[in-house]
Amino acid sequence: MKELRDYRKENIEKRELKPSAFLNPVPLVMCSLGDMEHSNIITLAWAGTVNSDPPMISVSVRKSRFSHQMLKIGGAVCVNLVSAGIVREADLCGVRSGKDIDKFAVTGFTKVASPVHGVPMIGESPVNIECTVKQILELGSHDMFLLNIDAVHVANVLFDEKDAVDLSKARLVAYSHGEYYELGKILGFYGYSVAGDAALKRRTRK
């Protein structure tokens, strides 16, 4: 184990804040739902992966949001990832309401019928994840929707010559303390702290 770099000692002195949702960074997703005639998009950061097998995501939505009423047990929704090229549109979908505007029209996004459920999905998003609502938990300000993942659609341009997905090409965006960040430098891969030389050589990005 490398020697702990000194500059991190400066983090030890802390100031206490009142409790708030301070987990950072978090994902940024656009959830698209409804049908091809009447669709909506809602941008959320209170989202996360909650299970591997079966694969499941959670998204939390305030009861007052226009999309909340569209999310029912057994209903379908598409979780669309956000890249740097569409973050401005994603922000708009998060601050404006589908009560007032047609978000597909205003953003100019291409509305594609999702292959499995026929739910509208955002063509320009690098990854579309088709889901079904499995369970709803009322937590207070938000209701948490547990979603089963039914299909994953990844942009063709992200596959490399070995048919593996290189997601770094997607220029994905994270949300942290009120700001949108493009993902930056790759620091390592899962397991690199214990990997042997061969694996390090093969998997470390140039």
Next chain:
Amino acid sequence: MKELRDYRKENIEKRELKPSAFLNPVPLVMCSLGDMEHSNIITLAWAGTVNSDPPMISVSVRKSRFSHQMLKIGGAVCVNLVSAGIVREADLCGVRSGKDIDKFAVTGFTKVASPVHGVPMIGESPVNIECTVKQILELGSHDMFLLNIDAVHVANVLFDEKDAVDLSKARLVAYSHGEYYELGKILGFYGYSVAGDAALKRRTRK
């Protein structure tokens, strides 16, 4: 609304993958727990904010993990954020088991008793979030722990001259498709797509 930039049209052609946990990017957190004598650290990416009021986080843990047995309803845990300077140690805490090693000792992290619960927290982490386990849901491969946030401790060095937290100085890390990324360029802030000139001028990073 700015004209949709053409290059994103290339994302419309998709390839379907079998269902998997493809939400990206996701957070990277080190959960520290136990007491000052017997402590452990587990690194997780299946984590997220699930509610604003009261503030709540979820973390998902496999039953087979050593830390799983330490997480009970009403029990305390500290969620420590991961910065670029400690990502290698965070990876180690994710791939090795507390059954085999003393992670505080091996990483060299400073073990600090958390102010509210007296749970071990990681001094070198830029932000420590003290939590209590509220509810456990069995989802399959993982159990999801819903945590109430009881206190947030932020490194002094992250506060600016107006006493606001500038989290961009923390160099936080996100996890995406098996790789650790430092957060990169700030693209905007929540609401910037509809903000007036004054707000844009004041809040846009130079």
